Amino acid sequence: MTSVRVPTRRAVVAGMIGAGASLAMPAAPVRAASGGPPPFGTVRHQFTLVQGARPVPPVAIPALAGGALDLTAFKGRLVLVNFWATWCAACRTELPMLDRLAASGRSDLAVVAVSTDRNRAQVAPYVKQLKLRHLAIGFDPGGLVSRVDAAELDTPFALYGMPISFLIGLGGQVEGYMTGEADWLSPEAGGLFDYYASGGR
Incomplete structure (x- = not known):
């Protein structure tokens, strides 16, 4: 039986340092352009596009309210998936904003918030x-859907930093991501969602 490595704070920091590396993404991320x-x-951070990403696979993520969350179940909707931890100071600022969103x-x-706390x-x-x-x-x-060392896991969610938010488009694939806390209630964020x-028009 293969043991599952759990992301540690040190590993997340290492992932932040190596954010420029190609981790589990089929194509290199690109900045939003004209x-x-x-x-x-x-x-400090910009929404970064991901080109050529595969659709998000169906995975049952244990839910705080009981049962499981399946990111593929939100048919016809955008999904903002935020990965966070209780030890992350920026997460404390961003989570209430995501709750209001x-x-x-x-x-x-x-809007789905996934804790990486052990x-x-x-x-x-x-x-x-x-x-x-x-x-x-x-x-x-346990890194079921997200990993710092995402090259070892078949996932579109590489933890380049903490917090990090991924936007899943109507086609069920990751369109881009944003590291660090962001103002998801701003007109600019609204324009991104629109x-x-x-359909990208």
Whole structure:
């Protein structure tokens, strides 16, 4: 039986340093350019396009509310998948924003937040403390769908940093990702969602 390596803080930092490397992506990421989606970013990070990504495979991600989350079940909707951890300071800022986005009533967008914490018992109290009531929250402590060393795992979710958010388009494939906390409630983020919700037009 093959043991599953769990991402550690050191591994995540190493993944951040090596963010420029090609990890599990069929084609090299490219920055948003003219003719593509509208620009969206922060002072430190920009939404980065992924070209040639395969569709996200069906994987049952254990859910905080019980049962499982399947990222392929959101047919006809965009899915913003955020990977986070309780030890991540930027995550504490970004998660409430994502919770408000999930409650915004945007019917063409689902928001899923997946914890990478190894200790699952820490997650529920943390979620309660931040008063997250609208996010679909899952667990991925063993790297079921996300890995720092993603070259060893057949996944479109490489943890280049923490937090990191991936946008899955209407076709069920990753369109791009954003490392670090971002203002997902901004008009710029709304423009990004509008672009992909309209099929990239």
